[in-house]
Amino acid sequence: MEAAGRLAAALSGARRVTVLTGAGLSAGSGIPTFRGAGGLWRNFRAEDLATPEAFRRDPETVWEWYEMRRAAIAAARPNAAHRTIAAWSRRYERFALVTQNVDGLHEDAGTLGVVRFHGSIWRVACADGCAEGSASTGAGACPPEGWEDRRVPLPERPPRCPACGGLARPGVVWFGERIPGETLAAALDAASCDVFVVAGTSALVTPAAGLVEEAQGRGAFTAEVNPEATPATVSVDVAIAGKAEEVLPAVERMIAERAAER
Ligand code: NAD
Ligand code: ZN
Numbered sequence: 001m002e003a004a005g006r007l008a009a010a011l012s013g014a015r016r017v018t019v020l021t022g023a024g025l026s027a028g029s030g031i032p033t034f035r036g037a038g039g040l041w042r043n044f045r046a047e048d049l050a051t052p053e054a055f056r057r058d059p060e061t062v063w064e065w066y067e068m069r070r071a072a073i074a075a076a077r078p079n080a081a082h083r084t085i086a087a088w089s090r091r092y093e094r095f096a097l098v099t100q101n102v103d104g105l106h107e108d109a110g111t112l113g114v115v116r117f118h119g120s121i122w123r124v125a126c127a128d129g130c131a132e133g134s135a136s137t138g139a140g141a142c143p144p145e146g147w148e149d150r151r152v153p154l155p156e157r158p159p160r161c162p163a164c165g166g167l168a169r170p171g172v173v174w175f176g177e178r179i180p181g182e183t184l185a186a187a188l189d190a191a192s193c194d195v196f197v198v199a200g201t202s203a204l205v206t207p208a209a210g211l212v213e214e215a216q217g218r219g220a221f222t223a224e225v226n227p228e229a230t231p232a233t234v235s236v237d238v239a240i241a242g243k244a245e246e247v248l249p250a251v252e253r254m255i256a257e258r259a260a261e262r
Contacts, residue, residue: 003240004247007197008254010221010237014194016094019085020211021244022201024226026103028079028245031072035202041065050174055127059167063158066170070121074152078109081199081244084252086111096190100201100208102172115186117179117208119172124149124159128166146171179207191215199225199244203232212236 011017023033032039034046041049044065048054055062078086086109089095096113099106102121106114125146141163149159159168173179184207196215203209203224212232216222222236225247233239240247 003238004242004251005254006238007195007223007240008251008258010195010223011088011251012255012258014092014221016193016195017088017092018096018098018190018193018196018215018220019088020098020100020196020198020201020208021085021106022100022199022203022205022208024200024202025081025099025244026076026079026101026105027200028081028243029076029103029105031069031076031103031105041068047175050172051176052174053176055169055174059127059158059169063154063170066121067153067157070152073103073105073121074150076103076105078105079245080249081247082106082109082111084248085109087252089113094193096186096193098187098190098208098211100205115183115190117173117183117187119170120148121170121172122148122150123171124154124168125171126161126164126166127169129161129164142166187211188214191220192218193220196220196222197225198222198232198236199248201226201230202228203230 027033039046049062049065082105085097085106089097089112096115097106097111098115098117100117102118104120104122123146126142129142142161143163160166161168191211191214193215196212198212201208203212212222216235224232224236224239225242225244227241227243
């Protein structure tokens, strides 16, 4: 655990801390990652379902997959990694958590300063009316940010937009879609920090992947927590091979020990 000790030392002296998380952070809560074991559903790959093209082709199947994921997430609770990050969010002078996860478990754990890169699985948005700009469906009447609906299962599949009656879609950012400008700006802003921790993401999906580099360029101490090697592993200051739900609480204990020694 020498690597974990180096991260604990860096965090002990930090004022501004940023954490970037991905699907691996919720693996310990029983929510499968896309690329790991359990990432397949009825022989579909996630990349073939979480796209605008898949939704246009077959909204029923895409919604069926989302209903299955919503049910799994509704039954999940934050794990020790979420709880450790929540504690950090209350401790450091400036803290940001940028997550690619759509499950809401960081918020459930009480984390402050959450920047959600890919939206929320609990949001639903109109894919018709104002989204397509069709006059016949009442363009402009639909809430552009969508709405929250936590019902599992939804009473109607696929759900309909309450404003125009058109087809509704999950309120998440799909592969090939743009991340909202304000979200990107908030994440870029968070790359200016003393310590940048990337945990539970394969660091393959841009622009999240580029954030590590950005933080490094701005002088941050960078650390990765992942049981597997990723493209970021070779470039970070310290790579900790392990599960986030084990490594992060261990780092937290080391921080507490250092504080007690002082
Ligand atoms: P990914 O599936 O590509 O990669 C997951 C990473 O987590 C892998 O590198 C794996 O080695 C690592 N991992 C597995 N178990 C771990 C653990 N216990 N501790 C730490 N790391 C662990 O996921 P991604 O890079 O996040 O990107 C895929 C996209 O899928 C994201 O944009 C996200 O929106 C979406 N997604 C979200 C959820 C969720 O909200 N829980 C789940 C699956 C996918
Ligand atoms: Zn609508």
